[in-house]
Amino acid sequence: MTPQRPREYWGTRIGVILAVAGSAVGLGNFLRFPGNAAQNGGGAFMVPYFISLLLLGIPLCWAEWAMGRYGSRFGYNSAPGILGALGRHRFWRYAGTLGVLIPVVIYMYYVLIEAWCLGYAWHYLVGKFSLGDDPAQYVTKSKEFFSEFVGDAQDGMMVRGGLQISVVFWLIVFALNFAIVYRGVARGIERFCTYAMPLMGACALIVLLRVLTLPPNPADPQTLNVLNGLGYMWNPHAADAGQPWWTTLKDPGVWLAAAGQIFFSLSVGFGIIINYASYLRRRDDVVLSGLTAASTNEFFEVCLGGLITIPAAFVFLGVVGMQQAGLSTFGLGFNTLPVVFAHMPAGNLFGFLWFFMLFLAAITSSLSMLQPAVAFFEEGLGLSRRAAVTFLGLLTALGSGFVIYFSKGLVALDTFDFWVGTALIFVMAMLQAILFAWVFGVERGYRELCAGAQMRVPRIWRFVIKFVSPTYLVVIFALWCFHKLPDYVEQLGQGGVALMGVLFIATVLTFLLILTHVAGQRWGDPARLTALPEEEGGA
């Protein structure tokens, strides 16, 4: 028996595009991409980056959009239901559980980072963000502020002696997310993203204009200027200074970094696109919509993130200063950029705009992380919207509370991010690629993708999605495991918060697998599914 409940659909074409783009555009566009590119060959990084976009990102995006829309014809909006409908076997329902686990667990820590962004924006807005009067101490003060704000010096710091300010912001942001999701797909998520995305773009453009018109740093005007800052980001270079820049392209680590950047930036394998696309009708276009959402994400990443973050940091800190303050995602966002704004005239205004923009980028993403689970609880367990949202709220509050309490060194956050926000996403993406191209069949998949399409999909896409994308994914995953896995496995062996985090994830996964089993009992045999009648007015 397929789910019988009121169907939800997107209200407008632009709405679904902005919602999917909002899901994809996040902190990584502005903070991860610039550091990644600058440290992996500069402009040369764009070669493997765009190749990965064409051979991995867009093909997998299109596949997810098509899979989601296909699942909706059977009444499914959740990954277990959708993958079960595609694979016609119970195994795929259980595999689809990852499409619920991944966004839920990522939400648990992502909402905290979102709160940090709002908290920083608030401090700038009310003029309470100060790094003192001595520019030589800005980097130290910035790191101290961040450390105190997030409690990374000690576990339990955020709740000792009452709730700390970042926890208050977490409560606000947490409630806001659920208030929006509770209103539903069209009235809640779509409506919010329709306003939030253009506002985010406007904030980013203002900051971009400010950065590109920065005067040279009086301390060293010949070196510390915007052009040289852009050069630091975009000049192609090899790891060895004496080598030609194209030797960078022989480094597998650069290809790994580029493919990983594309993969995570487009939110492939998160279980989100497949959910969002399931609120389309049978003949709604997914090709042009999918490409538009992906290109919007790329615009924010390459044209905004790529022109703002590193040049601004370079003008005020120089190369050595940037490396001291940090070029990682958190380092760049919460250590380096506050130093930039401390130097910048009207720094409070631009600091507010920047962090408010990051907050909008984060919340449009976090909303998308909640909807897959809400859909699953509604259609799998027959819960009402209110019950589903309440249940999810309790579950994610538990996980988020775990991350907040075990704040020392941000180990809990890092643990969730590694095992779920990275490793499991690779697994989910590979499963989806295999299901779509090999089990469902690439010819059926191509026909499904092209149904209602408002632009032509090159026929070579079938070869790419069947052979190239999965191979590319497997190779990246294997390389990534080789480089990253040993350290994290060793960390587990030492027990402590990392082990507790993994056990928590395993517990949530087990719980969701049981719920999938219960849902399967309600839905019946996936081999006997029949499509729902097309609704009146459908194409």
Add this chain to the structure above:
Amino acid sequence: MTAAGWVFMLSSVAFVTGLVIFCFYRVLTIPNAAEHLRGPLNIDPGDRDD
């Protein structure tokens, strides 16, 4: 900023900007694109009530 840097930067920005403009242009000019897909904003799903 080197010549190669300018080439990489301008071509990347131009490609992405061109692509997003092309996509939104197609979305907004295809006849049924700007219409409401349906009127779910006017439909109360009914499952938010007690």
